[in-house]
Amino acid sequence: MTELKNDRFLRALLRQPVDVTPVWMMRQAGRYLPEYRASRSRAGDFMALCSNPELACEVTLQPLERYPLDAAILFSDILTIPDAMGLGLYFEPGEGPRFKKPVQTAAAIEALDVVDPYKDLGYVVDAVSTIRRELNGRVPLIGFSGSPWTLMTYMVEGGSSKDFRRAKAMLYDQPEVAGMLLDKLADSVIAYLNAQIKAGAQAVQIFDSWGGALAHDAYLKFSLAPMKKIIAGLIKEHEGRQVPIILFTKGGGQWLEPMADSGATALGLDWTTPIANAKARVGGKVALQGNMDPSVLYASPDRIRAEVARILSEFGRGNGHVFNLGHGITPEVDPEHAGAFIRAVHEFSAQYHAQP
Numbered sequence: 001m002t003e004l005k006n007d008r009f010l011r012a013l014l015r016q017p018v019d020v021t022p023v024w025m026m027r028q029a030g031r032y033l034p035e036y037r038a039s040r041s042r043a044g045d046f047m048a049l050c051s052n053p054e055l056a057c058e059v060t061l062q063p064l065e066r067y068p069l070d071a072a073i074l075f076s077d078i079l080t081i082p083d084a085m086g087l088g089l090y091f092e093p094g095e096g097p098r099f100k101k102p103v104q105t106a107a108a109i110e111a112l113d114v115v116d117p118y119k120d121l122g123y124v125v126d127a128v129s130t131i132r133r134e135l136n137g138r139v140p141l142i143g144f145s146g147s148p149w150t151l152m153t154y155m156v157e158g159g160s161s162k163d164f165r166r167a168k169a170m171l172y173d174q175p176e177v178a179g180m181l182l183d184k185l186a187d188s189v190i191a192y193l194n195a196q197i198k199a200g201a202q203a204v205q206i207f208d209s210w211g212g213a214l215a216h217d218a219y220l221k222f223s224l225a226p227m228k229k230i231i232a233g234l235i236k237e238h239e240g241r242q243v244p245i246i247l248f249t250k251g252g253g254q255w256l257e258p259m260a261d262s263g264a265t266a267l268g269l270d271w272t273t274p275i276a277n278a279k280a281r282v283g284g285k286v287a288l289q290g291n292m293d294p295s296v297l298y299a300s301p302d303r304i305r306a307e308v309a310r311i312l313s314e315f316g317r318g319n320g321h322v323f324n325l326g327h328g329i330t331p332e333v334d335p336e337h338a339g340a341f342i343r344a345v346h347e348f349s350a351q352y353h354a355q356p
């Protein structure tokens, strides 16, 4: 295997010393980039892009050609798992993801099979190995999956939802049925992420985008518990290196302590928790990733630089920080502003890592 030329992302996740704070952006390959829009229109649509390993590799590398990012993330989607389970994923232009066959009954959930990634998601496994080969050691590659609860919301609602009415009704009305679905999803995610790791993913992130919508007890039982099962089932070391696990619950600032005891290597933070507060609460156990409000990227480069400097000074000296946005970059952002953000992280963070 090729030697990694830039491993500061992996080192920061393990809370080891680095020269500057590493940075990447959730959704870094996406519609804000004109070259992404061109690739997507050549492919035909978004799923055609995901299901073709060469094209998925092409768009994964696009943001790295533009910016000095410290990690690449597999180009795919969290909804590939329910699609592989037979729900029939499609994208309605302007409407977001939809399923032809949502699962809303005990019988429908009983009929679901745990996915075999090599059989049902071979295109993702192939994309990972293609990207690893093309990266040639430039930066580490992140694999990812949705959390069971987040996947369940799309599967039960049949698409995006504002209030998660049907999915939450299932948690409260039929907790055993919900539990069966969450368990099948956890087993699918374990197999899927382990296949990504074996194909070359050097860190993995679990996107729990909708955990923050749950009540306290419901979060612990229906979102965190299945994620803990996943973490326990993942390959911890590959190619002689630890494979860090990043747990990102959007809106999860009130659960940092139980999340830090989940076995995760690092916690993703959205922008609502001050990073100094998060560091004081869990910094001895896990690294932190985040946490600039993605909307700051709508402001001028000067304001963006000032906000980066502020977050870095709030984290202060010490290891275990990966800079990121608190959620994905949005399609309306000017690519020049994303560049100003990334360069500012490297420029302003060196002072916090220099030997005193």
Ligand code: CP3
Binding pocket: 025, 026, 027, 028, 029, 030, 031, 040, 046, 073, 074, 075, 076, 077, 078, 079, 096, 097, 144, 160, 207, 209, 328
């Ligand atoms: O971060 C990356 O660059 C990797 C690629 C990635 C995508 N989706 C590509 C994508 C990742 C990590 C995801 C995860 C994902 N997908 C999540 C969890 C992260 C989060 O944002 O909370 C969720 C909830 C989804 C489900 C999903 N996929 C939605 C709601 C949408 C439509 C929203 C939109 O922006 O239109 C998608 C489509 C999607 N996934 C796009 C991309 C680049 C846009 C598709 C397009 O129009 O080209």
